Amino acid sequence: MNHDSNDTQKVKLTGEQVAEHNNAESCWVIVHGRAYDVTEFLPEHPGGQKIILKYAGKDSTEAFEPIHPPDTLDKYLDKSKHLGEVDMNTVKEEAKEVDPDEEERQKRIERMPILEQCYNLMDFEAVARKVMKKTAWAYYSSGADDEITLRENHSAFHKIWFRPRVLIDVEKVDMSTTMLGSKCDIPFYVTATALGKLGNPEGEVVLTRGAHKHNVIQMIPTLASCSFDEIMDEAKDGQVQWLQLYVNKDREVTKRIVQHAEKRGCKGLFITVDAPQLGRREKDMRSKFDDVGSNVQSTGGDNVDRSQGAARAISSFIDPSLSWKDIPWFRSITKMPIILKGVQCVEDVIRAVEVGVAGVVLSNHGGRQLDFARSGVEVLAEVMPVLRARGWQDRIEVYIDGGVRRATDIIKAVALGAKGVGIGRPFLYAMSAYGLPGVDRAMQLLKDEMEMNMRLIGASSIADLNPSMLDTRGLTQPGAGWDEAQCTAALAQLEQLQAQINDMRLAIPRIIEPFRRPRSSATYKLYVEGVKGSQNNLNALTKQWKDPDMQSTFEHVKQSFGANADLSESVSIPSHGWVERARKAKESSMSKGSEKIDDAGATLSEEDISRIVVDFRKVHPTLKVEAQDDDRSIYMRFVSGSLMLKFRIGIEREANGRYKLNAECLGTAEPFLAITRCIASRPNADDLRYLLDMIAAYKTVKGTSCARCGKLLDKSALTPTARRSKQVASTTETSQTIWEATHEGCI
Template sequence: MITRCFLKYKFPTHLKIPNAYIRTASTNASGSQQIFKTNLFKSNHQQYNFSSNSELGLCLAGSIAVGTSLYLINLIHSDAPQEPADLAVISFEELQKHNTIDDCWIAVHGKVYNVTEFLKVHPGGAPRILRFAGNDATKGFSSMHGPGYLERYLGEHCLGSIMDLPVISKKKKKKTKKSSFNDKESHSNHHALTKIAFRKKSKKQKLTEEEKEEQERLKYAENKPPLGTILSINDFEYVAKKILPPMKINYFNSGSDDELTLRENRRALSRIFFRPRCLIDVSKATTSTSILGVQTSAPFYIGSITGSELIQSEGETLITKAAIKEDIIHIIPQESGVSLDDITHPDHGLFYQYKFKSREEVEDAPKLFAEIEKQMPQVKAIFLNSHAVGPGNIEKGSKTLINLNSKDDEVSKILKYKLEEETTSAPLTWNDFEKIRKSTNVPIIIKGLQRKEDIVKACELGFQGVIISNDDGRQLDSSLSTIEILYQTRQLMNKKQLSDKKDFELFVEGGFRRGSDILKALCLGAKPGLGRGILYSEVYGQEGVEKAIRILKNEILRDMKLLGVNNVDELNENFLDTSSLDFRFNVNGGHDDLYNKNYTPMLAPRFKKT
C-alpha cells in the first residue's frame, strides 16, 4: 500500500488556518485530474460508530483498497499528462501587453495567470510579482515557492498555456555583457533595461541630468568594490547608496517628517561610553548566547525586513539562508512571499512577526497561533507589531516618487503600493494582545513599544518580551531614540525589582551599525536587532549578508575582550557611563562623519522646466 499525507501551511494576508489533509487523486475521461481531500481540522467532525472490530476492519480495508486503486490510476495517467481541451493558447506578444499594476499577467511553468486581483492579497506584497509583469516568472517563482503554491492560490486565475516564450541559450548569456550588480545572484531587471535604453540613445543626443546620474550609477554598479574590501556595515551602506536607484535607496533609508528620530537613533548611541576592565584573562571569550531559549552564535538578531526583494529577488529566503549558515536568528515577516516551511530549517529556531491588517484577523489570531504552535514546533516566538496606524509621514520617500521621470512610472507605482501597504493595519488594544497571549504557549513578544511605562506593563501582564522600536525612525518624528528608551526602562525595572525576571526579555532596534553599539544594548539588558544594515549587504547577494554577519561577530568578540568580559552574561550597566544621556551631550557636537557620509538629505521640490 502506498499512502501520502500532506501537511500544508498557509500564511496569506487574510488569515487562513493551516490545512492538514489526506489527498488522493484520479483522472476522469476528459483528462482532468480530480482531487479528493479529507480535511483533518474541520470544526464539525462526523462521528462514526462501529458495532464490532470486524466492521471497523472491513471499513479500513475498503478505504485502503480504494485509496490504492485511485493512486495507481493517477500514477498511470501521470506518465502522459493531457491538457484540458478548453485551455486557451496565449502568445508571448499578448502576455507582454498586460504588464501594469491594474492589468497584470505572468507566466509560470508554461501557464499564463491573471494576477491583477491576487496582487492585493499576496502575502509577500505586490512588488514581488510586479517585477515579472507581462513576462515569464518561472525562475523567480520556483526559487521562492513549492510546487503546491500554484494549486493553492492561482489555480482559478489560469488563463491558458503559452508555447512561444523566448529562450536564451547559455552561449548567448556568456556573450552578453554583465549588466547587474549582483555577483552570482539574480539580477535587477531595472538595471538591465535602463542600460539597454542608454545604448539605444544616439551619442549626439544630449543626456538629461537624470540620465547622467543614472549612467554614473550603472558604472558604479559594474565596478563595485570587491567583497573582500568591505570592512564594516557602513561600507555596505555606502556601496548600496552608490549602486541602487534613488527610488529604492530612499525607500529604505527614509524616516518620518524631518527625520529627527532617524538621526537621533544613531546619535544617542554615541552618548554612551565604556568603562573597560583591565588585567582580565579573556582568552576564552565567546559571543555565543541564547535568545528566548534558542541558542545562537552571537547576541544579536536580524530584524523583520520588508522590501528586501527590491534588492534581490530571493528576498527573505536569501537572508534566512545566510542566517542559518552563520547560526543567527532571523525574524521572518508575515509579508514574506514564501511559506514558513519553505524557508526554514527544522533544526533552526524560527521567530515569526505578524502584522494585523483587519479586525477579522485580530479575532481569528488565537486560532491561527494555536495551529502554528501545534503544527510548527520550530516557531519559537511570535512577534506582534503594535504599530497599529502604520508609519508616519515618509516625506523623503514620497518626494522621490514625485520627482521620478515618466520612464520610471511603473517602478514608482510599485514603491507607492508598498508605502500604502505599510499604512494598512488594524486598531489594536492591550485586551487584544492579552487574548492572543493566553491562546498559545508560544512566547508572544510585543514590537514597537516606546514608553518605559508600557514596557513595564507588558512585563507585569505576563508577556515574554518587548521590542523597543520606532520602526527605524518611521513612526512619530521627535520621539526618543530607542537606546534612550531602553536606558529609562532599565531604571524603572530596577526600581520595581523586575530586572531579574527570567521569563521576560528585552529587545531593541534602531541605529545599530557596530559591534560596540550591540555591546551597549547588551549592557543595558537588551538583545539588539539589525535591519537596514543587513539589508544593504544584500547588494553582494547571500555572500554579502554572510560577510555582514561575520563582521559584526568579529567586532563584538574583539570589543568584549577589550572591555574585559568573557561571555555575554557578564555584561551589565557597570561597564557603561551613561551620564551624557541625561543632558544629551554629543561627541563633536553630534557630527558623525561616517553617518553623515551615508545620510541622504531631504529632497526639495523641482521647478518646471522652461
C-alpha cells in the first residue's frame, strides 16, 4: 500500500485518538497499523455502512484483509483521508467472545485427513466443508434459489457415455493444447472465483503458483481478494493469465481496468455477460455475512442490505445495461481477444460469431445465477453441430465451465468441440483445506486421470478426441429421445385408447336403448348384453390405461410438453435447408433497438426446390424423381420388394407466405396407409431434404432385416410399417442420419 501522502507525519496517532471517531458523523478505522477517515465513504461502500460502523474507532484489519486487496484504500479513498500510522501498543485489544462453532472447527482441522488421502476433487470438497468457516463455505458453495442448476451442472456429464476405440497406439499421450493462441499442458484453466482469502489467508496468489507449476492458464477475477497487480506480480515469466471482467457502471473505470490489464500482459478479456445482477443465493444469505467487503469497483452511493449475503453486498457496481451494442466499444479500447463468459444458447453463440468476438464460455455462473439454466455441456452439444453446419467452428473458440470434477468430464467437453474447460470451486476447496500443496495435488490428479482415460478411450492426443467417441443421446430432452418408430408406436397406442374411449361414450345409450322397446325377455337379454359389453369395454380401457407402456407414453409426452410446449425442438436431427432458412429469416427480420424477432416463417423458392431435387438425384440415381407444376408437386417411384411404391409430395404456399409439405404413399391398402402414417409423423415436418431421405429409405426394404427381430423384410415376414432414424458416426468427426426398417410389432 502506498502511504506517501502522510510521510511527513512525525507523531503516531494513539488508539485513544482513533477511538473517539466511532460513529457515522466521524468514522475512523485502523487497517494494517494505519488510520483512515472513512466518514464520507460510508454511503458509497458497496457493502453498506453497517459493516464499517461495526469497526468505527477500532482495528478492522482482521475483517478487512480476507476480502480486500491491499491497494483498495489507495484506489477508493482520497489521500487526504489517509491519516497516518497508529501506535498499535496504545490500541485497546477487543475481547474476543468464545465461539463454540470456531472451537469445533479447530478440532476438525486437527483431525482432517492427510493430503495423500485425497484421491479426487470431490475429496477436497468434503474436507473443505468441515474445516472452512461457515460463512466462507456458504459463499463458495452456494447456488441460486433451489440449486437445481448447481447440481445438474455435474449430473449432465453423467448422461454422456464413451464409445472407446481399441488397438490404438497410446504409449505416448500428449494432453497439451492451445487456448487463445497460448500453449498449455492440459485443456483446463483456473476460472475466476471471488474472495480467495476467505479460504486461505494468501488468497488467489496460491492459485497463481499452482497454475504456473502445471502450465495451466489462470483467469484473474474482478472480485479477487488479492489486488490485480499482486496476482500479476506473482506470475512467473511466460505464465499466461486472463482477466475476467464485471463491467462497471462507470465505463471510465472499466476502461482503466481493461487497459491496465493489457499493459500488464493479460492475454484474454473474459467479459461476464450472465450477471446483470447477482443471483439469489440463499445459503449465502442465511449465513448472515456481516464481515465482508470486497475488491469492488464502486463509484457511487449504493447502500446494500447485508442480509442479502456476500454476493449481493459486493456486486452493486455491476452495470445491468450491458448489451450487444457495447461490444464494438470494448474492441476499440483493447487488442486483447474478447470472450463472452456466460453464453447459454445457440442463438447467442451465433450472434457472438457475427459480432466478431474471439470466443464464448458456455456457462451458467456455476449455478449461482439463474436456477434451471442448462449446464454448459448440454448447450455445447447443441452449439457445435450448428457451428459445423455453417462452417463456423474455426471462427470462434468455445469453452465451458460448471460441474467439471473428473478428467472424463474434460474429455467429454473437448470431444464435443470445446477448446477447454474452466474449473473453479474444486481448486478453491483444495486451497482452503491444504493451501498450495492441495492445489498442486488437485491439478496433478486431473493430469493423471486425463492420461489414463485418454489411453482407455483410444486417443493419443487432444486432436484425436471427436464426437464419434461419445454417445450423447442421454443429453437430449425427452422429446428428442424418441425416434420415428417409437413415435409411430406411441401414436398407435393413443389411437387405440381413443377408440376405446369412443366406445365407452356409447355405453350408456347402448344400455338404455332396450328399455325404449316393449318389455320382453328379449329386452332383458339386450340389456344384459349391453351391460356386459360395456363392462368388457371398461375393463379393456382400464387395462390399456394402466399398461406400463401407455403410462410411459403419457409421462414422456407430459415431460416433452412441459419442457417445450410448442414441440419446436422435439428432435435433434440436423436440418438441411428449410429450417435453417427459416431461422435466418427470423434473424434478418429482427427489429432494431427492441431486439424483437418477427416470425417470418419458412420460405422456399423454386430455385431451392430444384437444387434440393437435383442434389437428391445425384445421391439416389436409381430413384425416379419428378418435379411438376412449377415445383408445387414432387413424385417419386421405385420398386421395393414386390411392391411398386409411389410417393407424392405436395408443396403448399399459405396465404401468409409460409410453406407446408404434405406427403403420402399412393395406394389405399397396407402397407401404403401405414407408410403414409409413418412419413406424416416425421419430426422435421417442413424440411424437404429430410422428407426425401426418409422416403428413399423404403427402397432398402427388400433383403434387409428388421432392426429389432432380425427377420427378413420380404413376403415371408410382416410388412414393415415404420422407419427408425438413427445417428451413427461417419468417417469424419461428424455424425450422419441413417434409417432402419422395423416391424411395427417389434417396436
